[in-house]
Amino acid sequence: MREGGRPVWGGYLPGGGSAGCRGSRAAPCRRASPGRAASGASGGRATRAPTRETRRAWPARARSTSSPGTSPRPARAAARAPAAASSTNSELTPETFMPFIICSVDQLSEDTYQYTFELPENSRLGLSLGQHVVLRGLVNGLEVQRAYTPISPVNAEGYFEVLIKCYGAGLMSQYIKSWKEGDVVFWRGPFGGFPYVANKYGELFLLASGTGLAPMLPILKYITDNEDDETFVTLVGCFRTFENIYLKSRLQEQSQFWNIRTFYVLSQEHSLENLPWSFREKTHIGRINEDLIKSMMKTCRRQPFVLICGSVTFSEDMEKYLKAIGLGEESYFIF
Structure with missing residues (x-):
């Protein structure tokens, strides 16, 4: 038996609450679009009825959205609304590095940080799922480039977030460790996906x-x-x-x-x-x-x-x- 007892792997069972959890979402950028905050919300929306196929696939215990003594599970969005006419993609291109302002820095662990960057009002970064962007840094006159995948939703407006782990001897890490709110950082992309x-x-x-x-x-x-x-x-x-x-x-x-x-x-x-x-x-x-x-x-x-x-x-x-x-x-x- 594994140390600490055998974990339960089976079924789509209700998850635990988030009390005591660390690493919560960074505060929104001050100049970001008001509509941005809604993109990360999940509460207060109608839960859809399961399809016939879904009913067969569910374990019986998972069909209830809540159980005694637990909080209701979050409802899904009724449907993804089409982008507003005023919502546009940023000027990010694969060929040219573009400047973006850091609007928040959050340390998640001893060596990992979450950085939030501003986008113009009502604009999106313009990435598809799994795509990454390339960061340019200058360390002692030497140009360094590294690829990172944003963790923000692909439809996030007014901001994007990046999760970065810094290494002690890494050239790019030396550059990133100097970042602070208000700094300008250069990115290009997207790539992959x-x-x-x-x-x-x-x-x-x-x-x-x-x-x-x-x-x-x-x-x-x-x-x-x-x-x-x-x-x-x-x-x-x-x-x-x-x-x-x-x-x-x-x-x-x-x-x-x-x-x-x-x-x-x-x-x-x-x-x-x-x-x-x-x-x-x-x-x-x-x-x-x-x-x-x-x-x-x-x-x-x-x-x-x-x-x-x-x-x-x-x-x-x-x-x-x-x-x-x-x-x-x-x-x-x-x-």
């Missing part, structure tokens, strides 16, 4: 390590904002300790939806007893491996398509495990 189409996959199985969580957050938000998207999602986040789990409250909010599950694998945590009760059932202590992935995939409601994001070593290991399980290259995508 995952061509997601609603209901194309019965279930998405997301494997993320550390800041590899970045492309997964907009995907989760995109699915839960779309009333017509019946895709199930299982997110497996791999971190060193509980304290290293980024944006806990945002992840907890997403896990309240009927079709979203979140699990965590903590490689350097010592006991589940050190975790809040709402995380204990969905956390494994140790390292992710082939057997753990196989056991979690057996609980999927439908045939999963796998998304992978993390370090090169993490991605290579996950691909090796998936192939050992029997999945072909057409069954997964690596960011």
Whole structure:
């Protein structure tokens, strides 16, 4: 038996509350569009009726949106409204670096920060799901470029957010550590991306390590904002300790939806007893491996398509495990 007891992997069960969670969303930019805040809200909206297929897929316990002693689960948006006529994309281009102002800096862990950048009123960054942008930095006269995936919703207006881990000896990290509110930073893009189409996959199985969580957050938000998207999602986040789990409250909010599950694998945590009760059932202590992935995939409601994001070593290991399980290259995508 694993240390701390066996976690419960099965079913789409109600997620725990977010009390005591760290890593909450950064405050909105002061000059951002008033309509922006609504893009991240999920409460007060009508919950859709499940389809016939969904009713078959749900475990009986998950059909209720709430249970005695728990808070109601967040309702979905009734439908994604078309963009207002005044909403436009920013002037971001792949060829030319454009200036953006930092409007907030939030430290999420000892070495990881969330930066929020301003966009002109009513404008969007113009990225699709999974796309990244390239940052330019100057360190001791040397130009350095690095790619980062925004964590803000793709339809966010007036701002975008980036999650960045700083390394002690990294040239770009030296530049980033000097950032403060009001600084101007240069970005270009977008590049890459995952061509997601609603209901194309019965279930998405997301494997993320550390800041590899970045492309997964907009995907989760995109699915839960779309009333017509019946895709199930299982997110497996791999971190060193509980304290290293980024944006806990945002992840907890997403896990309240009927079709979203979140699990965590903590490689350097010592006991589940050190975790809040709402995380204990969905956390494994140790390292992710082939057997753990196989056991979690057996609980999927439908045939999963796998998304992978993390370090090169993490991605290579996950691909090796998936192939050992029997999945072909057409069954997964690596960011």
